Amino acid sequence: MDLHKLTDERIVFLDGAMGTMLQRKGLKAGESPESWNLVHQDKIIEVHKEYIEAGSDIVNTNTFGGNTLKLKEYNLQDKLEEINGKAVEAAKKARDFFKRDVFISGSIGPTGEFVKPVGNISFDEMYEIYYRQVKALGNAGADLINFETMVDIGELRIAVLAAKDAVKIPIFANLTFNEDGRTLTGSDVFSAFNILEGLGVDFIGTNCGMGPDEMGRMINGINQLIDTKIVVQANAGIPKLIDGKTVFTCSPHDYVKQLEKIVEEGVNIIGGCCGTTPEFIKMVKEKFKDSLPKKIRQEKKSRIKLSSTTGTFMISRETPFCKIGEKINPSALKKIADDIRLESQSNMKETARKQEEAGAHVLDINLGLGGSDETKSFQRVIPEMSSFTKLPLCIDTTDPKALEEALRLYPGRALINSISAEKERMEKILPLMKKYGAYAVFLPLDEKGIPETAEERIKVIKKVLNEAEKYGLGKERFLVDALVMTVSANPKLAKVSVETIRLAYEELGLLSTCGLSNISFGLPGRNAVNASFLSMLMGAGLDSAILNPEDELLSIMIDAGNVLYERDIHAISYIKKYQQVKNFFKDNQGAQTANTVLQEQKKVKNETLEDKIYAAVVEGSKEEITGLLAEGIKKYNAQELLNRFMIPAITYVGDLYDKKVYYLPQLMLSAETMKKGTEYLEPYLKQETRKFIATIIIATVKGDIHDIGKNIVSIMLENNGFKVIDLGKDVSKEIVLEKALEHKADIICLSALMTTTMVEMGHFKEYMKAQRKEIPLMIGGAVVNQDYAASIGAYFSKDAVEAVERAKQIIGSINKKG
Incomplete structure (x- = not known):
């Protein structure tokens, strides 16, 4: 069967x-x-x-x-x-x-x-x-x-x-x-x-x-x-x-x-x-039993669905033009090359953040640098970058080994940049596309080189599509590249690129992309040339481009193009973005663009040492924090570094988490960065007699071996100035109370993931009452809710961020009574 x-x-x-x-x-x-x-x-x-x-x-x-x-x-x-x-x-x-x-x-x-x-x-x-x-x-x-x-x-x-x-x-x-x-x-x-x-x-x-x-x-x-x-x-x-x-x-x-x-x-x-x-x-x-099941469509639509772990951008004829950020590339920015040499990621993360704020939908990651091991670079960068940014990634490399490592480690659904019709290249890349579910940018060139006409390029495209079918890969898995060449070297090829895009969609139904900035290489006023050429390509049906998303002229051109080419029906997005920017086109000045406004609203300053310490916690830069604090301790005492820069930063992270701007991976990276920084400061804090808000005992109840949530709460409480005694999981009510009394705990926190163990929280409350002890109890976990907490006389928090606020409220009420 x-x-x-x-x-x-x-x-x-x-x-x-x-x-x-x-x-x-x-x-x-x-x-x-x-x-x-x-x-x-x-x-x-x-x-x-x-x-x-x-x-x-x-x-x-x-x-x-x-x-x-x-x-x-x-x-x-x-x-x-x-x-x-x-x-x-x-x-x-x-x-x-x-x-x-x-x-x-x-x-x-x-x-x-x-x-x-x-x-x-x-x-x-x-x-x-x-x-x-x-x-x-x-x-x-x-x-x-x-x-x-x-x-x-x-x-x-x-x-x-x-x-x-x-x-x-x-x-x-x-x-x-x-x-x-x-x-x-x-x-x-x-x-x-x-x-x-x-x-x-x-x-x-x-x-x-x-x-x-x-x-x-x-x-x-x-x-x-x-x-x-x-x-x-x-x-x-x-x-x-x-x-x-x-x-x-x-x-x-x-x-x-x-x-x-x-x-x-x-x-x-x-x-x-x-x-x-x-x-x-x-x-x-x-x-x-007689109901019909879901039927699977045999004909696949032309749409590229690129996903990070927290979001998807779909490239299609109906969706907005896709901006693929080009700047994480050592040949584009010297500071990216510096990161690769120093095995750092601080500049990459800053560049990723700026491109995301400027409206990029996908980030191209190129780590190819002479003298470096590209495979090892991807091993370091991909896990961190995939947790740092919400945008899907485009893996840009010519090395099949480095490509496979990047695809293996990337938890999303990536775009490969790129594949061509060269036999050896197809044999190495097509199986990787199949195994890891990736899409690919396709360069219509083969062993003979770059075809000079659009018709010849279409023939090369058909060759790759036929080979891809052998791996079960349909045309919906490819973005055909316009093969944009430098116009100053050969003016005729610009028209060939435009015609390639038009024929690729009209004859084969293929979506498309290009490396836009190639067109203007060696020319002054490059952004004007780029924008003009982009307008031509969009008219021919271009769906995406690898470009500089911070280029304001390009952004205006793309937003207007989305309206003109039915990618922004009724200009809803265009109006929403530009109606708030006064005098936008007055005297061709451009005033302050919507992108710039957005950047100013979102920007975390990263100029002074103090800004950098704050930003390191917010952005989860674990590799940077200790070096920054080593500089900071020369200027401030440890308690000042904590109270003035690090605790406000982790509080801001909590706000971002509450607003669904950050999700658990970002929260955890920031929390781990905070923890690493606090550990670095610990010897100094001991000398200064560190001050804690209160002491908290935390544990997972008897019979429950799950502790993911409890561990996150523990870290967040610790990072926000509480002294936390973590007793672990599967802890009896007797041990919890014994340790609470031993450490003179101000609050007891209990966690449970299963409905069968949740009752232990009520048993603990009864046990504490029988022992004639009264310590505030806060409970949480996947199966716990406010109603249950109220029924046993406990405080409730739905997650780690709320646990911090609830603990502060409890201590505040105790202090008022006292």
């Missing part, structure tokens, strides 16, 4: 929650569910049988936490292959009871760690963790791999790459989104799904975090943008704690009702997550 054929014919049904069912069968809080594959396999078989009987076509193995890091929490890492093998065996035994086909899905969850530079695990370490578990499940006979409840697209992307290398079976890739439609690390639905589609996963979906009603609203319209089959596994509503027990609010009947909109939109596989049971799956199948 072929899963793809089956999902072409009808909607296929997954099972529901494994954890919910195991809890009913006696699984205790803090006990490893995966250990039951060894000691209670009969119970696992029972769960699978109940779901198959209810109508599940696919059952998930009991291996969600079966990776090395998760098993290590229970000292079971050496039994990984046995645990995963026994889980598949249990599913097979259950399947054997029924006379119909059932797929066995190898369930894999997140590691609970972040990849560098946000976390401490390298790409290769994360890859090996997933490769080992996928291989174990594949060797045991799993029919497919199902990555579930992933919160970081970077981690999921590595997991998918590992899986594709380890096995040749279908891959499901599921992310969990928050109510704002973004993952924990800030990825929106479209960008995340686009990145996964590029990797060639078989099914893309979302699970956990919300009920079907909320999930339906979140993925509404995604089928217009994504051509991969869709999986949906919603929770049974939002959990509530009633009489000390976790209760999911959505009944099977309501669950089915809420799924109707999702099915109407188009879905291929439906299952359940937390709180769902065989009863849910039975009713879902009865309702939708």
Whole structure:
């Protein structure tokens, strides 16, 4: 039985929650569910049988936490292959009871760690963790791999790459989104799904975090943008704690009702997550067994979908002209060359920021410098730059080895600059495009050189498209380059470039780009020549250009061109941008352009030493902070550096996070920079007797081994002037109170990720009362909310930034009383 054929014919049904069912069968809080594959396999078989009987076509193995890091929490890492093998065996035994086909899905969850530079695990370490578990499940006979409840697209992307290398079976890739439609690390639905589609996963979906009603609203319209089959596994509503027990609010009947909109939109596989049971799956199948699945379009539209982890820019005939920033290039700026030689990134980040503020949609990254190792340069720059900027990246290199390393490490969906029709170049680049989901700029030249006419260039283009088809790459994966040459050397070639763009779209439906500044090389007044030529190219159908986005004349030309060529319908964007700028065109002065206004509004000053310390924290420049503080300590004492520059900077970062300008990766980079700076100042602070706002004890409750959120809160509190005693995870109420009294804590912070462990917070509050101690308690975590906090008499914070503000409020109220 072929899963793809089956999902072409009808909607296929997954099972529901494994954890919910195991809890009913006696699984205790803090006990490893995966250990039951060894000691209670009969119970696992029972769960699978109940779901198959209810109508599940696919059952998930009991291996969600079966990776090395998760098993290590229970000292079971050496039994990984046995645990995963026994889980598949249990599913097979259950399947054997029924006379119909059932797929066995190898369930894999997140590691609970972040990849560098946000976390401490390298790409290769994360890859090996997933490769080992996928291989174990594949060797045991799993029919497919199902990555579930992933919160970081970077981690999921590595997991998918590992899986594709380890096995040749279908891959499901599921992310969990928050109510704002973004993952924990800030990825929106479209960008995340686009990145996964590029990797060639078989099914893309979302699970956990919300009920079907909320999930339906979140993925509404995604089928217009994504051509991969869709999986949906919603929770049974939002959990509530009633009489000390976790209760999911959505009944099977309501669950089915809420799924109707999702099915109407188009879905291929439906299952359940937390709180769902065989009863849910039975009713879902009865309702939708005859419903039509999502149909996949065979004809692909001409659109280039470039994604960072937090945003996507689409190049098409209907979207605004794409500005690809050209300035991160050692041949363009000496300071970029200096960064490469010094293994620094401060100038690159500043250049990236300025281009982004000037309106660039994509950033071209060129690190080719004589005497340097380009591959190692990309290894340093790509992880940092992808966390620093929200813009997608264009990898600009002629070295296939450096290109592969950059594509491997980039967590988004990149543009390659560039590929040509030379046989050796195609053989090296086309497989990389396929493996990493990249798009490419295509130069219409081959071993014979640059064709002199547009018609000859079209012939070369067709040659590449034919070769690309062998790799399953369609024309929608390419931007044809106009091959802009210096007009002062050969005036005729300018017209050839314009005609190449026109024919490429009219005859082949190809989108296009160019290296604009080449046209004016060697001429005075280059920006005027560039702008005039851009106008000609846009008239011929040019869709994007690699250019200087800070060139004000070019920006005006592009904004006006978007109106004239139906890329800005009703001039909505044009009017919004320019109506606020007075006397914009008065006497051809240009006054102060909208771009300049925007830069002034957003600019973080970076002129004096004090500005640079502040900017280093805001921009997350870990490699710069200690050197800056070494200079600063000659002028200020350590407490002044903290209070006057660093704490205001991290407070500003918190504001950016609240406003959704920054997401978790940027918050973490700034927090780590702050932490590194504070550690540098620590010896000086001890001499000066450092002053803390208050002392806080923080821990994850007993039975809960998740600590990502708790660690982020800990760092942010510490960076904002609190003394934090972190007790770690799975900490008993007795130890928490004991340490709080020992350190004379002003606040106790508790975290929980699971509904089964959330109750420990209430138990702690009762225990503290029984001991006749009263210390303010602040709680948080994925499953915790304001209602629960109020029910146990605790303060609540939804995230790390709010935790800082809430802690300050608590201390402020204590001081008032005192």
